[in-house]
Amino acid sequence: MINDAALLPKPTLTGRRLRLVPLSVRHAEHFWHATQDPEIRRLTGTRREFTLAEIEEWCTTRADQPDRLDLAVEDLDGGYLGELALIDLDRDNRSAAFRIALVPTATGRGLGTEAIGLLLDHAFTAVGLHRVHLEVYDLNPRAQRAYRKAGFTLEGRLRESHHWDGHWHDTLLMAALSTEHRAATPTPAAT
Structure with missing residues (x-):
């Protein structure tokens, strides 16, 4: 059973080097700048240009969404590192998509793996999900490594499904x- 109380209000999850906080309008300008970065756009397949006003509206409404979880990734001093989300919640099958x-500046240091681990712990223990799934392009091996380290398993491949910069x-x-996830996560008594 899904625990709706774990989705609304939005939690703050703290790790060793970062914390996940409810995405809000205070993150909007940083979020918008990230959507302008050519490498982020390539790795995420983002084609649409967003205005700052659109991003501000998006960030402002995230806390009110009862069927998804949008969090900003911050360092422990409150610096913006990115964002992540559980989306497309399927209550009947206790599953959700992840992005x-x-x-x-936050890549290549294991921060993504830490953030993903925090979110998966919350998704599986507090929310009550059984399955969290994602899509990643083959042009992003760094993300694939982070996902594997965090406990994701490759389930399939959609061949030549994404066209970017003249290549499939x-x-x-x-x-x-x-x-x-439970089997791979040590219990407090085991540490």
Whole structure:
């Protein structure tokens, strides 16, 4: 059973080097700048140009969404590192889709893996999800490594489903299951 109280109000989740906080209008300008970065756009497949006003409206409404979880990734001093979300909640099957986008200065340091781990812990223990799935393009091996480290398993491939900059790319389908996550996460007594 899904625990709606774990989705609204939005939680703050704190890790060793970062915290996940409710996405709000205070993140809008940083979020908007990230959507303008050519590398982030390439890795996420973002084609649409967003205005700052659109991003501000988006960030302002996230806290009121009862069927999804949008969080900003911050360092422990409150610096913006990116955002992540649980979306497309399927209550009957206790599953949701996942996405994350970090700013370029936050990549390559294991911060994505830490953020994903915090979100998966919350999704599986507090929200009550059984499965969290995602799509990642084959042109993003760094993200694939982070997802594998966080417990996602490759489930399938959509061949040549994404066209970017004159080239065809595969979309990889990955998922993490609560049963595997619990088995891989040490209990306090075991540490």
